[in-house]
Amino acid sequence: MxxxxxxxxxxxxxxxxxxxxxxxxxxxxxxxxxxxxxxxxxxxxxxxxxxxxxxxxxxxxxxxxxxxxxxxxxxxxxxxxxxxxxxxxxxxxxxxxxxxxxxxxxxxxxxxxxxxVKPRYDHDGTEHDKCVFLGHDAQYDVWFHIKWGEVVLRFGDEPQENRAMCLGDARNAKAYANAVEMVRKYIQDPS
Incomplete structure (x- = not known):
């Protein structure tokens, strides 16, 4: 319309x-x-x-x-x-x-x-960490840590240790694959 x-x-x-x-x-x-x-x-x-x-x-x-x-x-x-x-x-x-x-x-x-594109949860890093909020995926906020090249899935307001996944589990999670795709799109067009 x-x-x-x-x-x-x-x-x-x-x-x-x-x-x-x-x-x-x-x-x-x-x-x-x-x-x-x-x-x-x-x-x-x-x-x-x-x-x-x-x-x-x-x-x-x-x-x-x-x-x-x-x-x-x-x-x-x-x-x-x-x-x-x-x-x-x-x-x-x-x-x-x-x-x-x-x-x-x-x-x-x-x-x-x-x-x-507004995060639901705060990122754990400081403003000097150069993290970019990329969007949402299900219950996660997806952040990309530019300095370290890390994908961060932020969910809930639990302490960081309660939100951590081992790398193997994270890579198998559907949310991780979607987050990596968001990062690829960001790298191609960071506007």
């Missing part, structure tokens, strides 16, 4: 809260403006006709209005009116619903990822 659609945009544009419409249109234009190439941004034009960023007919108005919003945090009345003009039965800004949905879905995915 799309996060941003023409219908949802129209409903938002009908919100009567003071300044809401100006901020909504301004943020939408900035999101589209960010799809423009650097050359297009500086020239207030569209050179690449790739269905990304502003259409050729909107490039100048869109770029100028987005830049104004970035500088002032609001829009002038004529700018709002310009983007509220009818375009095939809907406000002009709604023609960018598809691209705005891409932005909204990316933000939602990033927020979900950030929300998931």
């Amino acid at each position: 799309a996060l941003v659609t023409k219908a949802k945009m129209i409903a938002s544009l009908n919100d009567q809260r003071p300044g809401f419409k100006e901020r909504y249109i301004g943020k939408a234009l900035v999101a589209i403006f960010n799809f423009q190439t650097e050359d297009e941004k500086s020239a207030n034009s569209t050179d690449n006709h790739n269905n990304i960023g502003f259409s050729g007919s909107d490039a100048k108005d869109g770029s100028i209005t987005a830049k104004y919003f970035l500088k002032h945090g609001t829009l002038l009345d004529w700018m709002v009116d310009n983007w509220m003009k009818d375009f095939r039965g809907s406000p002009r800004i709604t023609k960018y619903a598809r691209q705005l949905n891409i932005v909204a879905e990316a933000k939602a995915a990033k927020a979900a990822k950030a929300e998931k």
Whole structure:
């Protein structure tokens, strides 16, 4: 289900809260403006006709209005009116619903990822140990000790000696195999 659609945009544009419409249109234009190439941004034009960023007919108005919003945090009345003009039965800004949905879905995915990656339990090491929290696996928090190249499965608030497994048992545990896979992914892309 799309996060941003023409219908949802129209409903938002009908919100009567003071300044809401100006901020909504301004943020939408900035999101589209960010799809423009650097050359297009500086020239207030569209050179690449790739269905990304502003259409050729909107490039100048869109770029100028987005830049104004970035500088002032609001829009002038004529700018709002310009983007509220009818375009095939809907406000002009709604023609960018598809691209705005891409932005909204990316933000939602990033927020979900950030929300998931919080450890349930503290790591035993000090801040100088350079441990990276990688995620959860069943009841375990998975940490990777960068300095020593160790995978640490942290579970519960028991003392460390009550949470230890001999290496043979640990390597046979399904959680250990999953944790090692998390480490492999981290090493390939530590972002």
